[in-house]
Every structure is written in structure tokens, then in C-alpha cells.
Amino acid sequence: MIACRSAMLAFAVSFVLVGCARIPIAQPVKQEVLAAVQPVEVKVGIAQPELYAAFVRSTAGASGAAACGAVPGFGVLLAAACGGAMGAIDASVNASRAKTAEETVRPLKDQLVEVKFDALMRDSLKRSLETVPGMQLATVDITKTVTDPAHEQTFKASTANAVMFVNVDYHLSTDFSTLEMSIRGLLYPRGAVARKAAGQPAELVAGQNESILALKNAVYRSSIVYRGKLPEPGQDIPKNVAAWNADGGLLLRASMQDGIARVGALLAEDLKRKPGEQLSGVAKIDVGNGLKADLLSQGEGGRLLRQADGTLHFEAKAATAAATLASATQTRAASTTIVTDAAAK
Secondary structure, three states, X not given: XXXXXXXXXXXXXXXEEEOOEEEEOOEOOXXXXXXXXXXXXXXXXXXXXXXXXXXXXXXXXXXXXXHHHHOOOOOHHHHHHHHHHHHHHHHHHHHHHHHHHHHHHHHHHHHOOOOOHHHHHHXXXXXXXXXXXXXXXXXXXXXXXXXXXXXXXXXXXXXXXXXXXXXXXXXXXXXXXXXXXXXXXXEEEOOHHHHHHOOOOOOOOOXXXXXXXXXHHOOEEEEEEEEEEOOOOOOOHHHHHHHHHHHHXXXXXXXXXXXXXXXXXXXXXXXXXXXXXXXOOOEEEEEEOOEEEEEEEEEOOEEEEEOOOOOEEEEEEHHHHHHHHHHHHHHHHHHHHHHHHHHHO
16 A cells, blocks of 8 residues: 555556566455454554546656657756646646536536445445454545555554554546446454564564555455446546436436445455455456456456456446335335324324
């Protein structure tokens, strides 16, 4: 986590390089180690205050800056000035694109005012983790400060036997066709007994030029991604926004709640998996860019894939999630009516 920040983008990279060692994105925990690290303090990191929309970042300036340095006859100062100008162009373009994305996503944010994402995610993770055999939760708290120094401070100050960091991100894709939600789980032994069980020194001492929260010190690592796609997505962003916004944002709210429930359940299931225990895939399927993934399960709600790096991807059907939410809402409304009528009598 601290040794290599890019590891947090688990859905974007297959391996993290720390020095010369390759650290796999996903690593199951040995069950004897999991038993030894109890109780666990869980920190759910959600830095963002609300939903946001991704945008395609400009890199033209960076390419231009590199070209400046490669032009024969360019002095060092002239090349630096050229590179600086190109970088400023990138910054300006990206600022404009970010502003456009923010303005476009605003109506959808308004539909989620009553959706308390942080609390819902915390509760989902807590309920799911409590189903893991032998799991003892010291605390499960939200933190909005998702930085390396904050994580290390939390770890050192903890009185639990281990600390688990679960960092969360949720956003709409660049074309507004998909709600993407991801969690990155890292479990670090803290107590002397826990660290001994994990084969680590009993003392909390960082290695030379590395943090105590180096990825290699995590006894468990996971990367889980949920993708809720519109029933009929297109390239027309306004139409995609209108589809999410229809019926009071039903599809969006349903996908949000479905994603929260699914990533929590998948984290718990992944924690139960033993090292060496293979997730049997139904089939190998093409997922684009020449890559293949294991199809682990498929049903009315969507399909679960395991990427080559161990990342779990759940591809959901927004329409199914919406139907489920609408049915649940009607059931609650009917129950409320019955109770109200009974009280009136």
C-alpha cells in the first residue's frame, strides 16, 4: 500500500513491482493465520464524498514534452520550457474535461441524496465479514482520510491483533453507461502472536527503505470490482444519463445498492478461500484486448469472472437489480399499509 501506491488500482494492473519482487494483486489467507490474527480492526476507506464520473485524461502534452527533449539542437532550457508548456496544455484540457464530467453527473448525484453510501457500505461489509468462520471484528469504521501516512498511523495506534484496510471507489464510466464500484482489501497482522503466525518478526519494525505496510507484509490481498451496466447502453452520453435518471433514478439507486451488497459478500467468500484452492471456472471467456477470464458463475443478476491476476469482477444487470429494488419497495409499502390499517382498527 505504502511501498507502491499503484497497487490501489488493483483493477488496472496485474502485478505490483516493489523493488525487484512481483507482488500478486490477490492472495488468499492461510486459515491458521486468519485464526491467529483475531480480533481484527477494519478501516473502510472512502475518500470521495459522493458519486463522480470518470473522464479520459489528456496525455498529448506528455507525448509532446517527450518529443521536445528528443529534437536535435534543443538546448536543456529550451526543451524544459517546451515540456512545461505541453504539461500546462494537459492540465488545462483535463480541468475542462473534469468540469464537463462534473456538470453532466450532477443530476444523477441529486438522485442519490438520500442514499447514505458510506453507512450502507460499512454495514454491508460488517454483515458479510461476520459470516467468515472465526472472524472477530474489533471495530468496523469509515475513514475519509485514505492516505499512506494515515493508514500507517492507524495501524500503529491500533490495539487489535490485526488491521484490515478496505478501500472503496465508485464512479460512472467515461461514457456514463456503467456504474463501477471497487474494493481493495489488505489484511496486516499486528500483534506478536499474529505476526509470528504469519512468519513475520514479532516487533513492528519496518524494513530498510520500506513501510511497515509494504504489500508483501499483507497476509491477505483482494481486488473486487462490480460493474452495473445500463440495459441498452450507447455512445450518446446524454441518453445514458437520461436512462440512469429515469423513474427517479431507479436504475442508478438499484445498481448502487446491488453493488454495495455484492462486493461485501464477495469479500467474505474470498476470505474463506484457502491458498491453493482453485476457484473452478465454468469456462474461459474472452473479455477483450486479447485477454481471457474464468467464468465462475452466471445467473439472473449477472455473472462473476476471475481475471488472470485474481481480481474478481461481477458484471451485473441493472434492470434485474432495479426490478428487485422495486419489488422490495412495494413489499415494504404493503407491509406498512397493513400495519397502519391494523393500528387504526
